[in-house]
Amino acid sequence: MPRNNPSKRELSYGRQSLRKATKFVEGDYTGINPRQFYRSLKRSLEEIQQDGDFKYETVGNQDTDLQIESEDVGEKTGRVKGRLAASSEPHPVGEGELEYKPYGPHGAVALVVGAIFAFFGLSGELLPILLGLALLIGGGYLYFKEETASFAVEREDVIRVLMTGEVSERTIEDNDETRTDIFANMSVIYAGDSLLQVPVSRFNEMPWTLRRALTIQVKKWYNQLVDEPDRVNIEDGFVSNLSAWANRSAESDRATVQALQGTLNDTFELRVQYTDLLEKQLPRGTRNELGEHQERLLDELEELSEEMDVYVEREGLERVD
Structure with missing residues (x-):
């Protein structure tokens, strides 16, 4: 199943946005080259494993998502800000319930x-x-006549990282050579979210009336979250049921749901709200399992922060001395 990689728009998030995440961890680092830190962080994210396979695919690179201001020769101090995000493969979490007219x-x-x-x-x-x-x-x-049916829901884990701090030039003596390099004192926040969505890959397996009802429901959820000018038209009356016979295409419903969820994915806050709506459709046991998974996601963030602590102690402080 394809990943919904965090878009470049998402890499404009700030500290307060990350503090609203499902789980977050903060760390402070002293005396480290911010470019080297960024590369090491990216590598550490990409090396996280799940079920014997690499879990995350990263978005962000130091050329575009790591900004260092006042780095010109002669400038002794400056500011640094960097962003890096990662997303996992979608993973099934259970089934939601939907009342519809079969x-x-x-x-x-x-x-x-x-x-x-x-x-x-x-x-x-x-x-x-x-x-x-x-x-x-x-x-x-x-x-x-109304019945209650089940529809699949899948989970995608997303980690977002924000680095902010001050940089300064320092003269380094290394193997009888003297060179100028930059080092930073940074505050880093690691935020993690488990986001839900409806997998369109199963649409061919669904009865066409259930697929139609689910597509209409996704439209309703979408309209709850977006501004009025962006809302889509919903036809769910007698005439709509009658005309449904003219279009029973799974491909059409798949394209509609994929487009709506894709639009929500472009704005992280909307995607979190969409996750909340889908979570309410899950049975209590599945919601509890999702909560346990979020605790494991917190463990990942803490391990990532500790790994970067070790990196800074090894590569940063020793080189500053």
Whole structure:
């Protein structure tokens, strides 16, 4: 399954945004070259493993996402700010529940056909009237009948890192050579979120009326989260059920859900809110398991922070002495 890599827009987050994450850890580092720190952090993220495989794919590089100001020769101090993000492969977490009308389109057709038979029966023919009444009663039952069905939900772990601090030039003597380098005192925050979405890869396996209902529900969730000018049109009445027979394409529903979730993915805050909506559809046991997974995500952040502590102690402080 494809990853939803954090977009470049997401790499504009600030400290307060990361403090609102599901889990976060902070660390302070002294006397380290920020470029070397960034490269080491990127490598450490990419080496995190899960089930015997590398878990994360990173977004960000030091050329575009690590800014060092006032680094010109003669400037003794400056500011540093860097961002780095990583996302995991989607992983199934369980099934949500959805109330829908499994025979809504069938009932709509029966109601229309029943009305036609009843109309022609007005000329005095008893059989068309009886058939029409039977179709109207049966169609009404099918149209309004509701059931509860399950749909798959998947999880994607996302880590975002923000580095901020001060840099200064220092003269380093190394093997009888003297050179000028920069070192930073930085505060780093590591934030982790487990984000949910509906996997469109399973749409071919779903009954078409359930797939249609889920697509409509995703539209409703989408409209709850976006501003009014960006909302999509939702057709879910009698005429919509009747016309649904003309388009039962799994590809069309897949493209719709993929586009809506893709738009939400472009804004991290919206994606978190979408996760909250999906989490409410999960049974209590699955929500508890998701909470346990978030604790494991916190362990990952703490291990990452500790690993960078070791790196700075080894590479930073020794070189500053």
